Amino acid sequence: MPTLDLARFPRLPLVTRPTPIEPLDGLTAHLGDALNGVRIFVKRDDVAGIGLGGNKLRKLEYLLGAAKAAGADTAITVGGIQSNHARLTAAATARAGLACELFLTRSVPRQDPDYTGNGNRLLDDLFGATVHELPGDADSLAAAEARADALRAQGRTVYTFPSGGSSPTGCLGYANCATEILAQTEALGLTFTQIVTANGSAGTHAGLVAGLAAMACDPRLAKSFAVLAEEPRARAEVLDKANATLALIGTERRVGPEDINLDGRHRGPGYGIPTASMLVAVRLMARTEGKLLDPVYSGKAFAGLLHDVRAGLYPAGSSVLFLMTGGTPGIFAYKDVLAG
Ligand SMILES: Cc1ncc(COP(=O)(O)O)c(C=O)c1O
Incomplete structure (x- = not known):
C-alpha cells in the first residue's frame, strides 16, 4: 500500500484516529433504486475530537x-x-x-x-x-x-x-487523511471510486490531492463541491494549494488543472445562502441516518453527490466515500430555514 511519511512535521494531536468509515444503510434503504446501485459511505470527521469536531x-x-x-x-x-x-x-x-x-x-x-x-x-x-x-x-x-x-x-x-x-502547513492535515483513507480502504476490503468533500477555503480538497499525488495515486479520486468561491476561482485555489503542499512535503511531484475534480454547480446564489437541495439533503441525512450535515458546507456538497449518483455518474456496484466535515453548530444559526 502506498504511504506518505509526514512525521517530521510537528503535530498537536486533536483528532481520534482513524475516524470511522460507515455505510449509509438507512439512507440507502430509503432511496432504493434511485441510487442506481451505488453504495455511499461516510467518513466521520464530524465527530472525532474536541469542540464539536470537524475537518478544521x-x-x-x-x-x-x-x-x-x-x-x-x-x-x-x-x-x-x-x-x-x-x-x-x-x-x-x-x-x-x-x-x-x-x-x-x-x-x-x-x-x-x-x-x-x-x-x-x-x-x-x-x-x-x-x-x-x-x-x-x-x-x-x-x-x-x-x-x-x-x-x-x-x-x-x-x-x-x-x-x-488552508496554508500548506494546514493542508498537511488532509494529505495525512488521504493516507488514513487508503489504509482503511485496504483494511475494510473496499475500493472507492470517489472521495467527495465540501470546498470552502480549498484546503481539504488540496490536502487530499497533495496526499494522493505524493503517494502516486490518481488525484482525481478526490472531488469537491465548491460552496464559497465560484468554480474557476475554487479550481485555481485547489491547484495552487495542492502544489504548495507538495512542495512543503518535499516531493518533486506536481499536479495540473486536469487533476482538479471540482463542481461549482451546487453553491446556489452565494456562500451561506440556503438552497432547496441543501435543505432536502440535511433533512434526508437526519431522518434516515440520525447524522448531521451542516447548512453551509456539507449539506450543499451532499446534495451535489446525491445529484451525481441519481444522474448515473457512478457505475452500479461502485462505492463512494463522502467526507463528513462537521459544521454542526451552524445548524443552530439556520433555525429560520431548518425548523419544522
Ligand atoms: C463544516 C465544513 N465543511 C467543509 C469545509 C471546507 O473545507 P475547506 O475550507 O478546507 O475547503 C469547511 C470550511 O471551510 C467547514 O467548516
Whole structure:
C-alpha cells in the first residue's frame, strides 16, 4: 500500500484516529433504486475530537504543532461570523494553552440573533477567545496582522492562521487523511471510486490531492463541491494549494488543472445562502441516518453527490466515500430555514 511519511512535521494531536468509515444503510434503504446501485459511505470527521469536531481539527493539528514548536503564546485567525474554523481554533488553542483572537467578518447578510449570537459564535465565547467583529467588506487578514504586530511589540509570540486554516502547513492535515483513507480502504476490503468533500477555503480538497499525488495515486479520486468561491476561482485555489503542499512535503511531484475534480454547480446564489437541495439533503441525512450535515458546507456538497449518483455518474456496484466535515453548530444559526 502506498504511504506518505509526514512525521517530521510537528503535530498537536486533536483528532481520534482513524475516524470511522460507515455505510449509509438507512439512507440507502430509503432511496432504493434511485441510487442506481451505488453504495455511499461516510467518513466521520464530524465527530472525532474536541469542540464539536470537524475537518478544521486536522489542519489545526499541524498549524498548532508548528506554532507550539516556534514557542507561540497566541494564535490569531479570521473567518465569517459563523466560521467553523474560528470556533475550532478557539477550542484547540484552549486545549493547547494559547491565547486566541478571532477577526470575524459579517460576510453573510444576516443580522438576526440566531446568526449573530448562536451556533459557532456562541462557542467562540465559551472557549474563551477574544472576538473582533468587522463589517462584511473589511480586510480581516490585514486587521489580524496589525493586531499581531501590536501584540509582538508587547513581547508576545503570535501565530496567524489564514482563512479556513488552508496554508500548506494546514493542508498537511488532509494529505495525512488521504493516507488514513487508503489504509482503511485496504483494511475494510473496499475500493472507492470517489472521495467527495465540501470546498470552502480549498484546503481539504488540496490536502487530499497533495496526499494522493505524493503517494502516486490518481488525484482525481478526490472531488469537491465548491460552496464559497465560484468554480474557476475554487479550481485555481485547489491547484495552487495542492502544489504548495507538495512542495512543503518535499516531493518533486506536481499536479495540473486536469487533476482538479471540482463542481461549482451546487453553491446556489452565494456562500451561506440556503438552497432547496441543501435543505432536502440535511433533512434526508437526519431522518434516515440520525447524522448531521451542516447548512453551509456539507449539506450543499451532499446534495451535489446525491445529484451525481441519481444522474448515473457512478457505475452500479461502485462505492463512494463522502467526507463528513462537521459544521454542526451552524445548524443552530439556520433555525429560520431548518425548523419544522
Ligand atoms: C463544516 C465544513 N465543511 C467543509 C469545509 C471546507 O473545507 P475547506 O475550507 O478546507 O475547503 C469547511 C470550511 O471551510 C467547514 O467548516
